[in-house]
Amino acid sequence: MxxxxxxxxxxxxxxxxxxxxxxxxxxxxxxxxxTDRRLHALGDYRxxxxxxxxxxxxxxxxxxxxxxxxxxxxxxxxxxDDRIRPFFVSVEHLREVLGKxxxxxxxxxxVAGPPPDQVFGxxxxxxxxxxxxGMELDGDSxxxxxxxxxxxxxNHRYLGPTGSEIDTRRELKxxxxxxxxxxxxxxxxxxxxxxxxxxxxxxxxxxxLNAMRAGQWGLGSMLDDNEGQPPxxxxxxxxxxxxxxxxxxxxxxxxxxxxxxxxxAETLARPADWLATRQICLRLDYxxxxxxxxPTKPELALTEFFSSTGECRTILFGRIAVADxxxxxxxxxxxxxxx
Numbered sequence: 001m002x003x004x005x006x007x008x009x010x011x012x013x014x015x016x017x018x019x020x021x022x023x024x025x026x027x028x029x030x031x032x033x034x035t036d037r038r039l040h041a042l043g044d045y046r047x048x049x050x051x052x053x054x055x056x057x058x059x060x061x062x063x064x065x066x067x068x069x070x071x072x073x074x075x076x077x078x079x080x081d082d083r084i085r086p087f088f089v090s091v092e093h094l095r096e097v098l099g100k101x102x103x104x105x106x107x108x109x110x111v112a113g114p115p116p117d118q119v120f121g122x123x124x125x126x127x128x129x130x131x132x133x134g135m136e137l138d139g140d141s142x143x144x145x146x147x148x149x150x151x152x153x154x155n156h157r158y159l160g161p162t163g164s165e166i167d168t169r170r171e172l173k174x175x176x177x178x179x180x181x182x183x184x185x186x187x188x189x190x191x192x193x194x195x196x197x198x199x200x201x202x203x204x205x206x207x208x209l210n211a212m213r214a215g216q217w218g219l220g221s222m223l224d225d226n227e228g229q230p231p232x233x234x235x236x237x238x239x240x241x242x243x244x245x246x247x248x249x250x251x252x253x254x255x256x257x258x259x260x261x262x263x264x265a266e267t268l269a270r271p272a273d274w275l276a277t278r279q280i281c282l283r284l285d286y287x288x289x290x291x292x293x294x295p296t297k298p299e300l301a302l303t304e305f306f307s308s309t310g311e312c313r314t315i316l317f318g319r320i321a322v323a324d325x326x327x328x329x330x331x332x333x334x335x336x337x338x339x
Contacts, residue, residue, distance in 0.1 A: 019057060028046055030177070031268060035185045039260060042261060048261060052265045064176060067317045069165075071318050074094075075324065083316065088153075101156075118320060118322065119162070119319070119322060120162055120168040120319045121162070123156065123318045124315050125314045126154050127152075130149070130150055130152070132150045132289075133145045150288055150289055158318075176275060183267055183307075187267055191259070278303075283300065
């Protein structure tokens with residue numbers, strides 16, 4: 001995750017629809033530094049990025065502020081809270097996952113003074129659904145080989161760990177803005193790759209056109225049944241002109257400053273296309289199998305972050321008691337004991 005100016009979201013209590021200009025200026029500089037530093041050469045880059053960056057910042061603030069209060073993530077909650085149980089196979093699995101959160105251990109290691117009682121953060125997971133064959137009770141009869149849908153959660157991560165809810169919400173806003181900046185950087189890289197491919201295609205077509213004009217284009221004319229048919233120079237020239245028009249002025253594979261600025265502005269002006277939330281409602285049994293309407297199985301409402309690029313993560317704003325975090329394994333003592 002790209003680093004971000006620490007003071008960008010220093011006032012999470014401000015719910016106004018307008019943002020301080022100094023804050024927007026910092027966000028603009030973050031966007032330029034994280035995508036294309038050459039944009040500093042354009043005298044009006046700040047004015048042209050002001051609106052898109054303001055939209056992006058307001059969007060991520062709204063997303064994070066809409067997260068519900070943090071939920072306890074603990075072995076005790078696993079047995080009592082229906083919002084926790086589906087995410088872990090067992091209490092042992094939950095403890096194992098908590099012990100593998102490197103971001104949490106790094107945060108606790110950097111704390112000056114006594115550690116906090118709880119660590120707040122955003123639990124994110126990959127949700128997978130697959131078809132399986134299982135058993136199902138139909139009245140008094142047990143049916144076998146019934147096609148069912150199993151839901152599994154894996155790749156657990158804990159983002160933005162801090163000692164308070166306010167600090168974690170601030171960290172999540174910074175990370176969300178950085179995610180949008182990364183998407184703009186990806187689009188710039190894709191555009192550069194596309195232009196390089198167009199430039200290679202243009203060079204090939206020009207070489208082909210020159211060879212055809214010289215009458216030296218391979219063995220096609222020797223093996224062609226349509227003897228006497230002249231090569232289509234006009235079609236090749238038209239294709240070359242189309243590529244050069246797409247490449248723009250100068251017909252170069254390099255991405256110009258104006259094009260780079262337009263790409264960054266367009267990405268940040270549509271933040272909901274790259275990062276948004278949605279609600280998913282499921283009914284699951286104790287095995288993680290989807291069930292139809294059942295009075296004994298409450299409906300589980302899940303929140304997901306998703307992007308138009310196909311990325312999707314199930315999220316849960318949580319809090320973990322430091323006492324519930326297992327101690328990291330001492331491999332040195334284990335090896336000594338084994339020897």
